[in-house]
Amino acid sequence: MDNTFFSRFHPRVIDVLLRDHRFWFQLGKPTRAVAFESTSIRNFMFVVRGSGILSANGAEYPLTVGSVFYFPYRSKVRISYTSEEPMQFYSVHYDYKLIEWDGGSVICSDPQESHMPIPIVTQTTDIESFSRSMRQLYEQWHGKAADYEWQSRLMFLSLVNEVRRLYLQKNEGDLVRRAINKSMDYIRSRYAEPLEREELAEVASLSMSYFSIMFKKVAGCTPTQYITKVRLDKAKQLLQSSELTVSEVARQVGFQDPLYFARVFAQHAGMPPREYRKG
Structure with missing residues (x-):
């Protein structure tokens, strides 16, 4: 995870839309897929109904209710729905600059990458809460209160940060699982020797207390x-x-x-x- 990116990330919300059945029309005719040869705007989206598939630069990603996804900038993209009814999703059009303070001066630069340092598709763990936040952003944007742009930016930052948190959580879980599996391999290869918890925790590069907790979570039993x-x-x-x-x-x-x-x-x-x- 590139923490330096998010410390400089300064977005601007351009529009907030709810894509329903009307999105799935091309030249006045209904279609199950919409394609872009080169995306010209940055999009952050959240599926609220149905299912589909996102194809970005040749890679395919399944979409279901609760999926957060975005279009890589200036990429070949195709989005289709696989559910019986057209897939519905919120769509936030945004742009951003990278802002960095150098003492008392500010350096502002255009992003060079097409991706944010988060997965193109992330499945939320609390669909109801994320859906509520997206709806609030949509209502805030279209309510056009005096400070709606500022409030919308704060809400959008909060949503991006939640995706970032889920990504960090998953990565940490994967790393810990690999560490525990390493200690289990160690046990299977040295079962005839005296084995102490301190030794196994060191093999996993984890503290003794955390090792014991995570070992039971991964293996379903204590190290002993x-x-x-x-x-x-x-x-x-x-x-x-x-x-x-x-x-x-x-x-x-x-x-x-x-x-x-x-x-x-x-x-x-x-x-x-x-x-x-x-x-």
């Missing part, structure tokens, strides 16, 4: 429970495929106390290790 599951699964394999004694199996899978191993195994498998071997 997962280690036990991996060790017992390996013990079952050894009991059925080797001539090792129960004590030897226990030590090979990381249990130093054979009696403790037998008790834990019986709780997990519903029978002692020797009976499991006979089965």
Whole structure:
């Protein structure tokens, strides 16, 4: 996420529209798709009814109720609806400059990129709240109160920031999931060794408390429970495929106390290790 971009982002709302069935007419005839060879205006949109597909520069993105999407500037774009009724969406026409303060002076520059540093399509998690905010922006713009442009810009900034927040949240979730998966791989490759929470948290590059919370969220169990599951699964394999004694199996899978191993195994498998071997 380019935080420097948003610290300089200074938008201007040009228009706020509600695109309904009238949008889906070309040359007086109804159509299921509208295409632009090169978008000449920046658009920020939110689907309130129906579903469709956005095609931008050859890539396709599905759209459903709650989808926030925008047209990359000066791009080949096609939007179509796949629902039975025409897709409806709010559309904010906007432009922006990049404003940067250098001491007491201001540097204003035109954006060089066609994309904002957020995904072209984002699915909102609170559709009702986002829909309400879009409706308020629409009503504010068309109400034309004395300060409507200022208020509309604030509302638009809030909407963009919510999309940015969702993007950051998703990225953080993906990074944490990868970190937890890395620690799970580590456990599966070293289950026979003593494994401490501090060591696993270090492998995941997370604090111990956060590691424990996120491990349970991702794996569905605590790190200790997962280690036990991996060790017992390996013990079952050894009991059925080797001539090792129960004590030897226990030590090979990381249990130093054979009696403790037998008790834990019986709780997990519903029978002692020797009976499991006979089965």
